[in-house]
Amino acid sequence: MYGIKKVAELTGMSPITLRAWEQRYGVIIPNRTEGGARVYQQEDLDDLLWVIHQKQAKKITVKQAMELLRKQKAKPLSETIDYRYFIDTIFDFLTSYDIRNATKLTNQLFTIHDAEAIFHHIFIPILVKVGDQWESKDLTVAHEHFISHFIEQQISQVFYGLESSGKHGKAIAICPPNEMHQIGLLLFSLFLKKRGVDVIFIGENTPIDAILTMLKKDSLDIVCLSVTLASNRNYLTALLSELEKEKQSPSIVIGGSGASKLPEQYQHFVLDGDLATWERWFEQHKQ
Template identity: 30%
Template sequence: MSNYSIKDLEQLSGIKAHTLRIWEQRYKLLCPKRTETNIRYYDDADLKLILNVAMLNAHGIKISKIAAMSKTDISQEIIKLTDQSTDHNDQIQALTICMVEMDEERFEKVLSTNILKLGFEDTVLNIIYPFLSKIGILWQTGAINPAQEHFISNLIRQKLIVAIDGQVNGYSGKTFMLFLPEGELHELSLLFSSYLIKKHGHKVIYLGQSTPQEDLLSVYKLQKPDFLLTIITSAPAGDGVQEYVNWLSHEFSQSEIFVTGLQTLEQPVQIPTNIRLLTYAKEIKQVLLEMEQEIV
């Protein structure tokens, strides 16, 4: 069980801490506990409730009415709202609730419903990516625990792998080698890039997480890919980012290299001429469209 401050509740729900305190005092919606040193905190049940309440309130249901509803009634209203709504923010909030409750069945249903409505690609770009960005910030600030983050990441990873396996078109385009640097484990954006590249008719050599440099050299020598794509989210960090980028440029000088990720965007990195820095991972879609226009 996790403990949350009122600031954590604000970040997760989008409801200002001042408003939460008013709801707490006037409607008894929340019941904060206290540590041995008398510091107020909230538990998982409080967080689940306030996420649901915030979503219903955003859709025009008065807080006085919500406060009078049972937890079962609130849950049923949330399910009904999520199933009917096409608003991306509603779907992101629904996924957040599933993450907090670690409700795999509901998470699967929300994702599957959106994929049917929007298609897989738009679901990833407009719902999953913003959702992942939200939980990434919350994980860094300690508002959610690693178990919740891993739970959701693995479910999304499964969806991505299934979608990639469904791309059975013949490859008539270029060859891309996709990999993460050694020590880098954040794979979801790389998997989505693999999906997009295959969807556009190109071949993917997927090396995945934490690929040693010697393995990159070996595979490159055998396959001679036209393009390389890597994402540097957490490793390497600091001065190691520039060193790694320079090494890629030197060792794979005959290929164009696409690089993105938090570490390349948050610090000044000198980009060699044969490397293209993408400002966000999903920009690979624009790269693929540019290739198609050049062919035409």
């Protein structure tokens, strides 16, 4: 979250102009604190940068750019961006180890579109494409590691740069021992943090005792787990059994390709699907 002075600094606009745009066009409207101070979310900042970019690149008025933004927000991302082009282009850059151009194009996308949507609609399909081509021997392990690290770093930067109000509780995000794939968990952590959940991202190799200790000490509301290895079934079963014994059992959500291997009694904790599915889950479980 950003105050109006910080947004003015990041956009190159004056606070007076920001307030005028808000009152005149009614498209980008920040939240307010109890004291009346404006609080801009990352999406608000992205929208302002988009309007500025449209105004300069297309030589149009602020009013026209705001109207374009209004219409764009009424459409899904797939109708406002040719994301297949960006999937293929960034993929080609990364498979050529061209980090400079991949980063440049990614940063350009961040200035005109919501980062979370970019991760879901562009970066996750890139990972799927990498996995398919790795299995067909068209890509090497080095490619897979390089691209995965790049995408994880992009999500991490947004995650750690985002402040959370903690309005909807506290969560812990963990992987069982020996799990090396945590991008999905990190993306879900960003999803929660963006919606007002204070997320403690632990990641891989988290012992059960450490989780239970944190649960008692920090009053966790949500426990997020990601599992890909079938060998971690016993770990998860033991952890879930312990969590169910807690007097105030937290909400549990499990993702990853190994989640389907859990016993039937725990399948209701499994969450997969797209961003819309996550949104529905959050509405049901938010504090």
